Amino acid sequence: MNQEQNTVHDKSLILLVDDVPQNVQILHQILNSGDYSFAIATSGEETLGLVEKQPPDLILLDIMLGDIDGFEVCERIKKNPKTADIPIIFLTAKVALQDKVRGFKLGAVDYITKPFEDAEVVARVRTHVRLKRSMDILREYNSQLTQTLDEMQTSFIELKESQDAIVAREKQDAVKTLSITASHEMNQPVTVIQGYLYLLRQSMDLDSLTSAQQKYLDRIEKGLTKLIDTLEKFRKSSYLYFLDNDPSH
Incomplete structure (x- = not known):
């Protein structure tokens, strides 16, 4: 050779x-x-x-x-x-x-x-060399295009994941804010009721209450105590949920 x-x-x-x-x-x-x-x-x-x-x-x-x-x-x-x-x-x-x-x-x-024949040889060779070069260029462009599309797809997936994470965090923050607000708003009237109930007991003659009135008052106190316990459990469970789902921890 x-x-x-x-x-x-x-x-x-x-x-x-x-x-x-x-x-x-x-x-x-x-x-x-x-x-x-x-x-x-x-x-x-x-x-x-x-x-x-x-x-x-x-x-x-x-x-x-x-x-x-x-x-x-x-x-x-x-x-x-x-x-x-x-x-x-x-x-x-x-x-x-x-x-x-x-x-x-x-x-x-x-x-x-x-x-x-010289002219025939030159013409046929030139034609197929040019075609080969054109095909090589097309293959290179196709390879670059495929690579670009792959990179774009990867970037899109990463962007989508980032967006999902942001949305999830925003939702979590919104729920957290709502939970805190709801807990605060519910706690205020309960505290007021609790205060009124205390003042009521201090101001009234409990011995003069009938049996039915005493039972009704006891029922209010028990219901209020149960409501306070429920609110406390809600606050604790909300805190633990957000602590477990906080990406920074």
């Missing part, structure tokens, strides 16, 4: 595959306009090794090779996910219809017949 060294990174790499050196030389001369760099292989196995090591932008592949034919080489290249997108143009002296159909089914993009 021979490969030209090229420091110009934007040149497309073309792999020329033919076991006849003269054919490789002719193709090189036709395409040597300065727009491409070249790699050369003279067998199917050599081609597969080179493609795996350094995938080219385009392969000009002779069908009739000494070890394995171009059809099998094409099939193996297309089955490899790493190299499946490389365009392949078959080189052949004769192209029967069934061979064309077979080649296209295997993934070839075009045919160039021998003997080579």
Whole structure:
């Protein structure tokens, strides 16, 4: 295998595959306009090794090779996910219809017949190199778009979680405020009633109360005591709830 060294990174790499050196030389001369760099292989196995090591932008592949034919080489290249997108143009002296159909089914993009016509070779190679570059750009854009969408989705999820946490905290604060307010508002009249009841007992002659009146007064005191106990339990349970659900603890 021979490969030209090229420091110009934007040149497309073309792999020329033919076991006849003269054919490789002719193709090189036709395409040597300065727009491409070249790699050369003279067998199917050599081609597969080179493609795996350094995938080219385009392969000009002779069908009739000494070890394995171009059809099998094409099939193996297309089955490899790493190299499946490389365009392949078959080189052949004769192209029967069934061979064309077979080649296209295997993934070839075009045919160039021998003997080579300079203008045809240049035109077909230029077309497929440009298509390859366009597809590479589209794949890159698609990859960037997918990455951007993934990042946006992640950001959206994080934002939603933050919003949910804020809403939950706001709800919790609102309930806490309501609980404190309700407890305070209920406690005030109870305290007033408790005070009035005390003054009532101090001011009245308890011995003059009838049995029914005494029972009624006792019932009020018991009910008031029960209400005070209930309010105290409510305050304690509210405090424990907010303490357990406070993110800062």
